[in-house]
Amino acid sequence: MALPQAARQGYDDVVLVAPVTIPYERHSEQTAHWWLGAALGQLLAQSGLKKADVDGVCVSSFTLGSDTAVGVMQHFQMSPRWLDHIPMGGASGVVAMRRAARAVQCGDASIVACIAGDTNHRESFKNTVSGFSRFSQDAVYPYGAGGPNASFALLTDYYMRHYGATREDFGKLCVAQRDNALRNPHALMKKPLTLEQYMDARVIADPIHLFDCVMPCAGAEGYLVMRREQAEALGLPYVRIRSTIERHNAFPEDAVQHRGGWAMDKDAFYEHGGLTPADVDFMETYDDYPVINVLQFEDLGFCAKGEGPEFIRKNTFTVDGSFPFNTSGGQLSVGQAGAAGGYLGLVQALRQLTDTAGDTQVANARIGLVSGFGMINYDRGICTAAALLERGQ
Numbered sequence: 335m336a337l338p339q340a341a342r343q344g345y346d347d348v349v350l351v352a353p354v355t356i357p358y359e360r361h362s363e364q365t366a367h368w369w370l371g372a373a374l375g376q377l378l379a380q381s382g383l384k385k386a387d388v389d390g391v392c393v394s395s396f397t398l399g400s401d402t403a404v405g406v407m408q409h410f411q412m413s414p415r416w417l418d419h420i421p422m423g424g425a426s427g428v429v430a431m432r433r434a435a436r437a438v439q440c441g442d443a444s445i446v447a448c449i450a451g452d453t454n455h456r457e458s459f460k461n462t463v464s465g466f467s468r469f470s471q472d473a474v475y476p477y478g479a480g481g482p483n484a485s486f487a488l489l490t491d492y493y494m495r496h497y498g499a500t501r502e503d504f505g506k507l508c509v510a511q512r513d514n515a516l517r518n519p520h521a522l523m524k525k526p527l528t529l530e531q532y533m534d535a536r537v538i539a540d541p542i543h544l545f546d547c548v549m550p551c552a553g554a555e556g557y558l559v560m561r562r563e564q565a566e567a568l569g570l571p572y573v574r575i576r577s578t579i580e581r582h583n584a585f586p587e588d589a590v591q592h593r594g595g596w597a598m599d600k601d602a603f604y605e606h607g608g609l610t611p612a613d614v615d616f617m618e619t620y621d622d623y624p625v626i627n628v629l630q631f632e633d634l635g636f637c638a639k640g641e642g643p644e645f646i647r648k649n650t651f652t653v654d655g656s657f658p659f660n661t662s663g664g665q666l667s668v669g670q671a672g673a674a675g676g677y678l679g680l681v682q683a684l685r686q687l688t689d690t691a692g693d694t695q696v697a698n699a700r701i702g703l704v705s706g707f708g709m710i711n712y713d714r715g716i717c718t719a720a721a722l723l724e725r726g727q
């Protein structure tokens with residue numbers, strides 16, 4: 335019998351402010367430290383705070399080499415009283431927020447800078463993949479596994495066979511995201527994408543073709559966590575946290591991944607927030623491949639398992655259409671700046687909920703859902719997370 339769980343507390347008056355993005359570059363000779371430092375600098379500029387005011391820092395990066403968040407603090411000449419390093423890839427944005435929010439709520443820190451950034455030298459991504467984990471080195475590389483594209487080809491193929499999704503369904507999502515990206519000056523992909531171009535693209539790992547894949551790049555994202563009174567004193571628009579979840583290594587018995595940890599936690603997630611999927615005005619998912627978007631629609635309750643293809647056919651997913659989705663263009667059209675890809679959706683949601691999303695602004699957005707998915711251990715993704723966020727004022 336499962337042990338009883340303590341009731342989860344709300345996040346009270348802990349709020350999120352100052353979404354920042356350091357414009358992405360396809361390749362960069364700068365270090366990850368430089369990208370993270372640029373994000374911190376932008377957070378200070380946007381909030382009017384001094385570096386010494388920030389007494390907590392949370393860092394995510396894949397390309398720090400042998401450094402961790404600890405080494406980064408020496409580079410930044412900071413002495414925070416609270417420090418965390420979240421190595422959870424696509425789930426890092428939401429998980430960092432959860433950790434930082436509790437630290438602020440408990441008084442262990444007053445202002446936490448959550449930053450994620452990665453560089454992209456010519457060989458960076460290859461190096462990250464080659465030493466990724468013990469599991470990959472022992473269990474899949476000896477059999478010739480070639481990295482995430484091959485793993486997600488397996489997941490995509492399984493999903494298509496079992497649930498009747500077509501390439502056109504996935505293409506519709508990628509085309510909609512590109513439409514959204516054309517409104518976002520930070521997106522690296524600046525040309526429109528048609529369904530025909532999507533269908534005709536070169537094969538990467540069948541059934542995955544070029545526009546099903548993210549493009550590795552360099553970049554950084556960040557936001558601040560503080561108390562509401564502090565945000566008000568600084569004159570910063572803020573966002574409230576209604577509910578969050580995280581889960582690791584869910585459903586290990588599934589031979590091929592067709593659901594993520596969100597499915598285990600969905601009911602508690604909405605109950606804790608006092609909300610339902612119908613209350614959500616826009617959704618920002620972790621979109622390393624379009625099939626993962628579909629798992630998030632299903633596992634977070636927007637349609638039943640297997641009804642993802644029908645859900646895609648019914649909606650437009652554009653900023654001003656039905657079910658506004660990945661409104662920045664997502665990683666598929668903005669680029670994947672390593673661990674910053676795990677922050678992209680959260681930072682964009684903060685823009686939406688503080689009316690600073692520019693041309694990507696969703697009209698009357700009040701509640702946003704952000705979901706994360708990280709650490710593809712070469713047969714499946716291990717970490718999942720999600721947050722329900724609400725406009726502050």
Ligand SMILES: CC(=O)SCCNC(=O)CCNC(=O)[C@H](O)C(C)(C)COP(=O)(O)OP(=O)(O)OC[C@H]1O[C@@H](n2cnc3c(N)ncnc32)[C@H](O)[C@@H]1OP(=O)(O)O
Pocket residue numbers: 423424481482483538544545547548549550622670707708709710715
């Ligand atoms: C949990 C997770 O997030 S798992 C996912 C982790 N991330 C990944 O695995 C990265 C996936 N992406 C890739 O592996 C690569 O981008 C690939 C294999 C799809 C393409 O790589 P390559 O074939 O080496 O292409 P290359 O980098 O040489 O670029 C060639 C052209 O394609 C374009 N291109 C490269 N990748 C992409 C992409 N993913 N989408 C669209 N265009 C792309 C480039 O801009 C370039 O165009 P240009 O010549 O006009 O500048």
